[in-house]
Amino acid sequence: MSAPEKVLSAPPPAAPLRHGVMLVVALLFLLLVAIVLPHGDSGDSFREAARLHPAYLTVLLGAWAFIALESLAGLFLAADAWPARLKRLLLITLLPPIRMTTATSTPPGWLWLPGAxxxxxxxxxxxxxxxxxxxxxxxxxxxVLPVLGAELGAGEALDKRPTWALAVHLTTCLIWIGFVAEFVWMISATPQKLGYCLRHWINLVIILLPLLAFLRVLAVFRFARFFRAGKLLRAYRLRTLNSRLLRLALLFNLFERIQQRNPEKYCTSLEKKIAELEAELTGMKEKLEAFRVKKAD
Incomplete structure (x- = not known):
């Protein structure tokens, strides 16, 4: 049993309708942010038109205000100390997508999952x-593969085909939203948040690069054009694809299942691993004994 499970004697009130609505509003906010971010070489005209549309800022601020007001009301429904409630309020107000998993009315140690x-x-x-x-x-x-194919294959021709450029941009928006949502859920679920960030730093790069490009904080550097052109994003997307394929194989023991189709090779592989572990254990025992002797002297 994890630490939060030991501290909390009962789960918070479900309120599925309320939290389901807030999940949708948080995803809406994420979508509105995604469509104006530069995710590559395409969609500049659409991004600019969306950003300058009279209704865009109204809807964006409306979603943010809805999340902030609901979080403010949730302060009075919580049972823990006020400093903890205010900390959650500040976090949700500054980062509205966090509302997908966290509420000011619910103490730390709990995660909201759709359907669960x-x-x-x-x-x-x-x-x-x-x-x-x-x-x-x-x-x-x-x-990522069809997006890269379109960007690298069509190149500047995408600017002359608005429909293709829009399709590529919306696809990259969907990818970005998925990465952000996954990161929010996973970082909320794990107690070792710093360790998770370090292990999945590539995902963080995918999330943060479009934000930095949008803010143009790198405009003073010479590689700003390289950054804006999406070359960094392409490299990290391919690296992420390779990383996810490997993680999926490990997660579902695909390598081991393939090996088990040949019993003789599988047994030989296990025997080899056992021998390596036994050799490592013997070496550690020898180091420990040598240290004890040295300490006794």
Whole structure:
């Protein structure tokens, strides 16, 4: 049992309608942000038109205000200390997509999952969530291939074909939204948040690069054009695809299942691993004995 499960004696009230609505509003906010971000070489005219549309800012601020006001009201429904409630309010107000998993009315240690309600955070929930997200995220990551094919194959021709450029841009928006949503759910589920960020730093790069490009904070550097052209994003997307394929294989023990089709080779492989572990254990025992002797002297 994880630490949060020991502290919390009962799950928070379900309120599926309320939290389901907030999940949709948080995803809407994420979509509105995604469509104006530069995700590559295409969609500049659409992004600019969307950003300058009179209704865009109204809807964006409306979604943000809805999340902020609901979080403010949730302060009075929480049972834990006020500093913790205010901390959650600040976090959700600054990062509205966090509302997909976290509410000011619910103490730390709980995660909202669509269709499952509130679940205690910890290794069990993290593992279960990773398994459920593995295939959908692999599908989203595979969309990188047609996007790269269009960007590299068509090149500047995309600017002359607005429909193609829009399709590529919307596809990259979908990929980005998927990465953000997965990251929010996974970082909310695991107690070791820094460790998760370090292990999945490529995902963070995919999320942050369009934001940095939009803010143009790198405009003073010489490689700003390289950054804006999407070359960095292409490289990291391909690397992410390779990483996800490997993680999926490990997650579902695909390598081991393939080996088990040949019993003799599988047994030989296990015997080799056992021998390596035994040799490593013997070496560690020898080091420990040598250290004890040295310490005794």
């Amino acid at each position: 309600g509130w679940r205690p955070t910890g290794p069990k929930t993290t593992e279960r969530l990773e398994q459920k997200l593995a295939l959908p995220m692999l599908f989203l990551t595979l969309l």
